[in-house]
Amino acid sequence: MAPGDFRLRGLDLPFSTEDLTRLFRFALLLTGDEGVAQQVLYDACAECAARLGGYRNEQSRMACILGTLRQKAKAAVPSAPAEGRGIARAIAVLPEEERAAMAGLYTGLLPARELAEALKISLEDLGRTLKSARERLSRDGLELGEATLEPAL
Amino acid sequence: MKNAEAETLLACHCAGLPGTEDPRITKAVRLAEKDPALQQRLARQRAFDHRNLAAVEQLVLPQAFLARLDAGQPESARPLSGKAALTQPVLLACGIAALTLLGWGGLTLWNRAHSFPGKDSMVRMVEVNDEMTGMEMEPKKDPSGALNDWFFDKYGFEDYFLPAGFENYQTIGARLFKQDGEPVAQVAVEENNMIFFSFKAEDFGVALPNDEWHIFTDAQWVAAVQQHDEECFMVCFRGSRGDMEALLKGKAGKL
Numbered sequence: 001m002a003p004g005d006f007r008l009r010g011l012d013l014p015f016s017t018e019d020l021t022r023l024f025r026f027a028l029l030l031t032g033d034e035g036v037a038q039q040v041l042y043d044a045c046a047e048c049a050a051r052l053g054g055y056r057n058e059q060s061r062m063a064c065i066l067g068t069l070r071q072k073a074k075a076a077v078p079s080a081p082a083e084g085r086g087i088a089r090a091i092a093v094l095p096e097e098e099r100a101a102m103a104g105l106y107t108g109l110l111p112a113r114e115l116a117e118a119l120k121i122s123l124e125d126l127g128r129t130l131k132s133a134r135e136r137l138s139r140d141g142l143e144l145g146e147a148t149l150e151p152a153l
Numbered sequence: 154m155k156n157a158e159a160e161t162l163l164a165c166h167c168a169g170l171p172g173t174e175d176p177r178i179t180k181a182v183r184l185a186e187k188d189p190a191l192q193q194r195l196a197r198q199r200a201f202d203h204r205n206l207a208a209v210e211q212l213v214l215p216q217a218f219l220a221r222l223d224a225g226q227p228e229s230a231r232p233l234s235g236k237a238a239l240t241q242p243v244l245l246a247c248g249i250a251a252l253t254l255l256g257w258g259g260l261t262l263w264n265r266a267h268s269f270p271g272k273d274s275m276v277r278m279v280e281v282n283d284e285m286t287g288m289e290m291e292p293k294k295d296p297s298g299a300l301n302d303w304f305f306d307k308y309g310f311e312d313y314f315l316p317a318g319f320e321n322y323q324t325i326g327a328r329l330f331k332q333d334g335e336p337v338a339q340v341a342v343e344e345n346n347m348i349f350f351s352f353k354a355e356d357f358g359v360a361l362p363n364d365e366w367h368i369f370t371d372a373q374w375v376a377a378v379q380q381h382d383e384e385c386f387m388v389c390f391r392g393s394r395g396d397m398e399a400l401l402k403g404k405a406g407k408l
Binding site for chain 1: 158160161162163164165166167170174175177178198201202205206208209211212213214215218219221222241242243
């Protein structure tokens with residue numbers, strides 16, 4: 001470090017590699033594109049890094065970054081969703097609310113109630129959104145020919 | 154829990170993700186496990202989620218990305234703007250603390266500005282009114298300014314004092330009582346149910362600039378004290394500070 005350079009080295013995030021992996025999966029399921037997912041996750045981490053220390057518990061920190069990620073993913077234009085991996089591509093074409101709910105559930109970032117709060121909906125609405133998302137995935141999975149999305153409901 | 158509610162909450166259930174359950178969801182799952190229709194639905198959902206979770210777990214965080222995060226710079230140098238800055242927990246806590254300190258400081262300053270030596274004794278004197286039944290006083294129907302001799306003849310009290318403007322109120326009763334062993338003349342006046350007190354300033358530690366009114370309130374009472382040389386006069390009645398200021402206008406003494 002050069003004299004007088006007191007900037008923090010690295011983002012110094014309070015997340016384990018496993019948390020970061022889940023966050024990356026969340027971003028990927030939202031955007032459907034690995035490159036875009038990396039960019040939105042990086043931007044969200046850079047934006048939240050300074051704020052995260054102010055939260056009292058891990059769930060609040062996770063809710064903060066999850067909300068920021070969702071906003072950034074909404075603003076990001078996927079470069080080529082069709083090139084994404086099967087599950088990511090299928091979820092990424094869902095309506096935004098269903099996409100966020102499904103991505104939140106499958107990545108296990110937050111317990112269901114906290115996930116509903118982070119998505120600013122009730123637990124019942126989260127249930128309705130997830131039900132609708134599963135039905136849509138089930139239908140569209142058949143059309144996409146995805147083995148993991150065969151009709152189950 | 155009804156089946157419709159259970160069906161809705163069942164959708165929030167995702168087997169294989171520990172720590173994601175809520176008590177209501179757990180209850181819905183238990184209910185579904187016993188209900189034939191929901192049982193089937195739950196089984197299909199579990200199978201569907203199981204396959205998709207397996208696919209999600211194949212999504213791996215690129216190591217290069219971890220290195221990029223490690224080398225990154227937080228945007229902490231960028232100041233938060235407006236609402237975002239105000240909603241930071243640390244700033245909120247500091248704001249509440251600052252407001253509390255300001256409030257406490259303001260109250261202390263206000264109390265200091267409205268306090269004076271001997272005020273506690275004056276407050277206790279005013280509170281005597283609430284403990285009285287009316288029988289303690291001797292009926293006395295005279296102009297308030299004419300009680301000097303009565304107090305001296307009856308009690309040997311020489312310090313009865315009224316500021317100019319208070320001599321002509323019609324009294325209904327008077328007495329001399331002792332507070333902390335020191336004599337206090339108390340006069341009840343017909344108009345506005347006012348009570349006058351007269352006493353020696355040094356007996357109660359009162360030290361005020363001459364002929365200056367000091368107003369204070371105590372519960373429903375408002376009182377005004379004035380010192381003139383060694384003597385003190387206090388008038389009180391049930392009312393507000395504004396009522397007292399209106400009364401003192403035109404009377405001797407600086408407001």
